[in-house]
């Protein structure tokens with residue numbers, strides 16, 4: 529095994545082109561679990577920890593740009609107002625030690641159906657920037673996940689950054705697990721209300737081969753809110769969401785999942801829990817929309 | 826592969842490091858620092874917690890090569906001469922140590938908590954310690970130790 533330790537982005541891309549089998553390592557919280565257990569024996573490790581382009585965030589056009597190696601701790605401390613859904617999800621990851629090291633790019637790179645960053649990125653229409661010596665390409669996050677632990681990253685590519693449109697309405701994330709820390713999601717759910725543009729996004733994690741948007745549920749809720757809520761903006765403080773709408777939204781979210789039975793839970797439990805998470809997060813998001821205007825909480 | 830880094834204030838060099846090796850292995854097996862414990866090698870238990878550039882991490886999940894040129898601080902590096910760190914003293918006084926396997930990792934985690942937050946609430950403590958498992962104490966004495974350390978000391 530070789531250990532490649534480029535210090536510039538150009539050198540990192542050149543190394544990945546030369547050694548397409550090299551396994552990139554950022555925080556190591558997935559890679560080292562594989563190596564320690566003997567499951568993973570790559571020909572080379574490609575350390576991204578010294579490439580400073582990857583460890584910073586900033587603004588890029590209309591986007592918030594997170595370098596692939598920004599760790600959860602910084603997302604929580606520095607970005608929870610700009611990307612609230614992602615911030616909430618980051619807070620639920622692992623433990624403080626894992627959040628100190630684990631990165632958003634590593635979460636995407638692993639491409640687990642249970643990755644906690646994925647549902648919040650799906651509901652904010654995030655864009656993933658991939659790069660290689662051949663050039664740079666940007667793809668919508670909806671096109672990133674191809675199957676369990678299979679992603680759109682080509683063998684000679686690295687994930688450069690995640691581009692997140694700034695939140696323009698309440699966002700929520702919730703996950704079910706056996707304790708409050710250190711749990712892989714049994715299922716997870718993210719929601720974004722975008723009153724200005726009059727639409728809703730909902731996404732499901734850990735209840736199918738890939739994290740996925742719940743399109744039918746989104747469409748139902750968008751239409752319901754256009755009738756009752758978003759449309760009557762001036763009077764919205766008085767508009768409570770009808771229980772029938774909340775319940776139907778939960779049912780449609782549950783129906784959008786394609787869960788399996790596994791050690792963490794049964795398919796039936798996952799569907800039930802998703803409907804509960806969907807209703808709960810919708811109530812929270814709606815309360816913050818009513819209570820504080822369009823600001824996100 | 827060579828590795829150069831500063832461990833507990835001393836520059837160290839080790840040779841023949843396997844590229845897939847964890848920092849935990851290097852510390853314990855090559856540097857003679859067995860304080861950090863190896864229990865799960867999966868990031869689940871926190872018994873291997875060390876400071877890497879003053880940030881607490883699971884040493885079992887850090888490829889040793891990533892420590893090149895960086896500063897590592899382990900439980901062995903907290904005491905000054907014969908004077909234990911206030912967090913270590915609090916663990917002894919509170920009876921927070923039974924088999925002791927979880928203790929070194931917890932000491933680092935608590936040391937870090939009190940540096941960032943000298944007066945933590947019980948909720949802060951629970952959240953900060955969520956990544957450190959103890960199979961013996963039932964945690965109550967550990968919480969006592971953290972409260973004691975917070976009350977008694979200005980932690981460096």
Ligand SMILES: Cc1cc2nc3c(=O)[nH]c(=O)nc-3n(C[C@H](O)[C@H](O)[C@H](O)COP(=O)(O)OP(=O)(O)OC[C@H]3O[C@@H](n4cnc5c(N)ncnc54)[C@H](O)[C@@H]3O)c2cc1C
Pocket residue numbers: 551552553554555556557558559560561576596597620621622623626629630631632633634635636637638642643644645681685686687688710711712713867868869
């Ligand atoms: C104890 C424990 C608890 C955990 N809890 C959670 C949890 O609650 N929720 C959750 O979602 N995850 C959890 N994880 C998994 C892991 O922490 C996350 O997936 C994390 O985001 C991985 O980031 P990393 O930087 O450590 O990745 P690494 O291990 O460094 O890399 C992960 C994968 O991504 C690839 N990769 C990394 N960076 C790039 C890049 N820039 N370009 C291309 N490929 C790249 C690597 O080659 C590898 O395949 C947990 C892990 C542990 C050990």
Ligand code: FES
Pocket residue numbers: 862863864865866867868869870871872873874883884885886
């Ligand atoms: S040995 Fe590192 S977390 Fe358990």
Ligand code: FES
Pocket residue numbers: 921922923924925926927928958959960961962
């Ligand atoms: S004292 Fe034995 S594991 Fe904590």
